[in-house]
Amino acid sequence: MRIGLVGKPNVGKSTTFAALTESAVEIANYPFTTIDPNVGVTFLPADADCPCRNLRDKREADGRLESATDDDPRAGSLCEPRTGTCIGYCRTVPVTLVDVAGLVPGAHDGKGRGNQFLNDLAQCDALIQVVDASGGTDIEGNPLGPGSCNPIDEHAFLVDELAMWIHGILDSGWSRGVRRVQAEGERGLVEFITGQLTGIGGTDSMVLSAISAFKAENSDLGVPWDWDDSIRASLAHHLRRAIFPLCVAANKADVAEPGAWDALASKVESEGGILLPTSADSELALRRAAKAGFIDYPPGAKNFSLTESGQSNLNDAQRKGLDALSERLDRLGGTGLVDLVSRIVRERLDRIVAYPVQDEGHWTDGDGRVLPDALLVQRGTNAKGLAYAVHSDLGDGFIRAVDGRTGRVIGADHELNDNDVIKIVAKS
Ligand SMILES: Nc1nc2c(ncn2[C@@H]2O[C@H](COP(=O)(O)OP(=O)(O)OP(=O)(O)O)[C@@H](O)[C@H]2O)c(=O)[nH]1
Numbered sequence: 001m002r003i004g005l006v007g008k009p010n011v012g013k014s015t016t017f018a019a020l021t022e023s024a025v026e027i028a029n030y031p032f033t034t035i036d037p038n039v040g041v042t043f044l045p046a047d048a049d050c051p052c053r054n055l056r057d058k059r060e061a062d063g064r065l066e067s068a069t070d071d072d073p074r075a076g077s078l079c080e081p082r083t084g085t086c087i088g089y090c091r092t093v094p095v096t097l098v099d100v101a102g103l104v105p106g107a108h109d110g111k112g113r114g115n116q117f118l119n120d121l122a123q124c125d126a127l128i129q130v131v132d133a134s135g136g137t138d139i140e141g142n143p144l145g146p147g148s149c150n151p152i153d154e155h156a157f158l159v160d161e162l163a164m165w166i167h168g169i170l171d172s173g174w175s176r177g178v179r180r181v182q183a184e185g186e187r188g189l190v191e192f193i194t195g196q197l198t199g200i201g202g203t204d205s206m207v208l209s210a211i212s213a214f215k216a217e218n219s220d221l222g223v224p225w226d227w228d229d230s231i232r233a234s235l236a237h238h239l240r241r242a243i244f245p246l247c248v249a250a251n252k253a254d255v256a257e258p259g260a261w262d263a264l265a266s267k268v269e270s271e272g273g274i275l276l277p278t279s280a281d282s283e284l285a286l287r288r289a290a291k292a293g294f295i296d297y298p299p300g301a302k303n304f305s306l307t308e309s310g311q312s313n314l315n316d317a318q319r320k321g322l323d324a325l326s327e328r329l330d331r332l333g334g335t336g337l338v339d340l341v342s343r344i345v346r347e348r349l350d351r352i353v354a355y356p357v358q359d360e361g362h363w364t365d366g367d368g369r370v371l372p373d374a375l376l377v378q379r380g381t382n383a384k385g386l387a388y389a390v391h392s393d394l395g396d397g398f399i400r401a402v403d404g405r406t407g408r409v410i411g412a413d414h415e416l417n418d419n420d421v422i423k424i425v426a427k428s
């Protein structure tokens with residue numbers, strides 16, 4: 001599961017990345033701060049309570065465990081995540097983020113950093129366009145003050161650049177494609193386009209859905225060998241929509257006019273995307289304060305509270321800074337970042353969480369670790385698909401699986417539910 005951060009320079013892509021992955025990357029108020037892509041992992045809160053809650057309930061009911069005390073730092077959680085955390089049964093799941101160089105108009109022709117980095121985004125399951133909702137930077141990312149750029153224009157240019165990039169890839173083999181259509185008809189067209197676009201993540205079903213939308217919009221198309229540049233451009237736009245559906249972070253919302261993103265939100269939502277106002281700067285400050293132990297700020301929380309260490313160690317200036325941050329969070333309803341990524345994963349990418357274990361009774365791995373892994377898998381994934389998600393050997397050697405909640409044996413085709421605990425039995 002990989003999500004790319006794209007957009008014009010100087011909008012807060014790296015700040016978003018640094019906040020969500022809690023890693024140190026370069027951030028500055030000028031264009032092209034980032035040149036080489038940053039890749040890191042963010043941990044998102046799972047929707048449902050971690051199954052370790054059920055384990056605790058069972059053990060308490062059997063008299064094998066006391067209730068969690070008020071001062072339990074895990075707030076009752078019993079699992080032992082290999083990555084991420086679980087506090088108060090709120091389990092976090094890993095998602096890879098990619099932060100790339102800023103894109104400027106003309107990038108498909110090599111302007112700015114060119115579109116070389118688009119290859120870094122090719123393997124992403126979804127893209128988030130970070131826009132400057134405050135309008136304080138021009139289309140090339142130069143800080144020129146309020147009114148320098150409208151988020152709608154930022155979005156329109158990115159959409160065009162991505163489409164022109166796809167158009168270029170299509171055109172590079174178009175005469176070969178045309179020969180295939182002449183020989184094989186519609187199927188040849190789909191296979192040619194899919195072949196051209198697999199490198200950037202295009203699949204057969206994406207190409208089919210793009211072609212059908214393209215045909216619905218252009219009634220009098222004629223034969224592909226007569227399609228001129230503007231028709232191929234329209235096809236490229238539909239392919240862009242299918243391969244790179246865009247969601248938007250309306251960033252710098254803290255310094256934007258309220259509602260500055262409303263018009264763009266309607267546009268993005270009309271294409272099936274999600275737009276949320278965000279304040280990456282605030283999220284970064286909060287993560288740092290939490291890491292230093294001054295505040296409690298679980299991922300996705302709408303506000304924070306001071307810890308004991310915060311109460312006793314913060315100086316006046318730091319307290320004032322945090323008070324201002326708290327007011328900002330109340331005004332914006334949180335920083336928006338975790339919400340946005342979580343909604344994309346759940347609603348746009350339709351992922352559920354599965355917990356593979358080796359011991360279906362104790363829900364442990366071979367070392368006795370309780371619920372060590374929480375994996376995001378596509379809704380509709382079956383038991384064998386989960387085996388492959390764990391390891392290809394486990395998929396290849398799949399014999400059967402066991403539902404850890406019911407103890408029932410399940411077959412390869414059994415479709416998983418969100419929050420399932422599954423043991424996989426495979427040939428070793
Ligand atoms: N007010 C405000 N400023 C922000 C926010 N997010 C980022 N910034 C500032 O915007 C500037 C650019 O941030 P970066 O994260 O470096 O932007 P980028 O999009 O990665 O820029 P390039 O790598 O140059 O493409 C920095 O001065 C940040 O501090 C925000 O939510 N609010």
Ligand SMILES: [Mg+2]
Pocket residue numbers: 013014015026033034100101
């Ligand atoms: Mg950057």
